Amino acid sequence: MNPRLVAASLVLNVFLIGVVAGGTGWLLGRSGPGYSLESAGSRLPAGDRKAFRQALREVRRESRDVIVDGQQARREAANLLQQPTLDAAALAAALERARNADATVRTRLEQRIVAFAAAGSPEDRHLLADALLRHVGRQRTPPVKNSP
Template identity: 65%
Template sequence: MSTGRNFLIASVVLNVFLAGALAGGAVWIRSGKPALGYSLEAAGGRLPDQERMLFRKALREVRRESRDIILDGQQARREAADLLRQPVLDTAALSAALERARNADVTVRTRLEQRIIEFAAAGSADERSVLAEGLTRRAGQQPSATPKKSP
């Protein structure tokens, strides 16, 4: 009974991931460009033309440098999918494959965020403001946490 339950949970998680990927792909195909969300990476699409080109170039470099890690994460997801298709679920192997995929994702995301930090540090206050808007939208409109001046 536990194996069936584990299979069901893993199946639901994988299906949610795949549904999100399909929805994102459909949006991308319909619009001809990726959907701009509310993240630092997406906020870079709102930068002025020259800065946006530099921003995207920097992120492409990170992805190119991280190609092996990205491929390893993709392979780990394929292995997880194959394990889920087996008549008897090997939960230890599934867990290890998903952990490999997660570690690859975290490594690439960390590298991307570090490059964004470097870009922001070299940019103007206006450019950082555009990036900050991306974070603000993601977190929801809340009052700014700017320190108040004391009398």
């Protein structure tokens, strides 16, 4: 069998396994109790939860062009992987575009969460902190006592 075809098949299979694993993780994350800052909004009181979700929807709406560019970059990467001759440089560039789009959207979401937390109550920030600690897989550390 042609070594290039084997290599292309291997790269495509790894890519597809990643897509399936990522999609499964995303679906499981949607159905279970989320542990990211974004999903922590579901633990906020009703009024704050609505404002939190609205703020995140606005970020996604404002980032629509970036999201679409990332999706297009993934389609280009998939198309490149299906070609008889792999253009590794073009594949790397397409994947980099997708990664940069993801990072841009994530940065915007995190900035909006920071603004929300800065304007929120200490109780709301505590809920967000608990979710973040669970996300990194650590137990919540006891609060530091202020010395007199």
